[in-house]
Amino acid sequence: MAIKLENVGIAVRDLEATIAFFTDLGLTVLGRDTVSGEWADTAVGLDGNHAHIAMLQTPDGNGRLELFEYVHPDAIETEPTLPHEIGMHRVAFSVDDLDAALEIAARHGCHPLRGVATYGDIYKLTYLRGPSGILVMLAEDLTTS
Numbered sequence: 001m002a003i004k005l006e007n008v009g010i011a012v013r014d015l016e017a018t019i020a021f022f023t024d025l026g027l028t029v030l031g032r033d034t035v036s037g038e039w040a041d042t043a044v045g046l047d048g049n050h051a052h053i054a055m056l057q058t059p060d061g062n063g064r065l066e067l068f069e070y071v072h073p074d075a076i077e078t079e080p081t082l083p084h085e086i087g088m089h090r091v092a093f094s095v096d097d098l099d100a101a102l103e104i105a106a107r108h109g110c111h112p113l114r115g116v117a118t119y120g121d122i123y124k125l126t127y128l129r130g131p132s133g134i135l136v137m138l139a140e141d142l143t144t145s
Contacts, residue, residue, distance in 0.1 A: 007055065007064035008091055010134060013077075015052050015069035018131040021108045022065065025093065025101060027056040030064070034071075048072050058093070065091065080133030083113070090127065090135035098124050098140035105130070105138075118142075 012018040019029060036050035050072040056065045069075070081089065095101040098116065105111070105128055112126040119125060125139035 007066045009066040009068065010091070010132075011075060012067050012069055012132040012134070013075065014131060015054060015067060017108070018067050018134075019054055019056070021105070021110065021131050022056050022067075024104045024108070025095075026059050027065065028059070030055040030057050035068075036071075046073070063093075080129060081135055083127060083135065090137050092137035092139065095138050095140055098126070098138055101138050101140075102126070102128075105136075110136070 010018075023029060032052070032054045034050070034052050040049040040051075041047050051068040051070045053066060053068045056067065057063065081087070083089070093101075102112070102116075108131065110128050110130050112128050114126075116124060116126045121142055123139045124142055125137060127135055127137050130136040
């Protein structure tokens, strides 16, 4: 059986702010839609499912994020995920220039949880909180510099 990762879905508080954050980092909006109806209720397993969605793609064409903001039912606020919690964890991106990526993130009010670390001579990386508390890992490959 062949299998391929299609996308990672993330429910967000503010779709426009989240799109701005990820497009500033270099992702491209592939499309937007509003979904609702019986098919959406069945697929998601949620009665009255109604959401605004956007599909974003990484510049290399291999990674996609599906962002969705619920219209109905009301979104449920939760505490942001901690790095050591079980379950959906984070989204990670390789960047050519970590300092430049962090400057972009800072313009959106997003900063490293603690700082920037170096993993051997391989990666310079950090975790930050993106829009809606999303954990985002940014990593610069030091072996290609």
